[in-house]
Amino acid sequence: MPVGGSAQVKDPVTGDAVYIVQPKAGQYCAFSAVCTHSGCAVDAPKNGQLSCPCHGSRFDAATGAVVNGPAVKPLPRYGVSKDGDKLTLGPLQS
Incomplete structure (x- = not known):
């Protein structure tokens, strides 16, 4: 996966x-x-943000934080681990 991908x-x-x-x-x-x-469902990250096509909320693709509402809560974050060339999705973090 390339940087920004x-x-x-x-x-x-x-x-x-x-x-x-x-x-x-x-x-x-x-x-x-x-x-x-x-x-x-938010769209795939583009220009460092994930955008919701329904009402225009935007989220930072590096942190999940709200960039633009109406959303007020960040996107839920999961753990990710890397072993060699393999990425593994971890559990939902609180």
């Missing part, structure tokens, strides 16, 4: 879509693809 996977517990991103070389993050405003 992403991969969509599924949460093994809920089946919800999750985006794994690499905002900086060697830094991997994963966020729920479900908008915290109304539950719509």
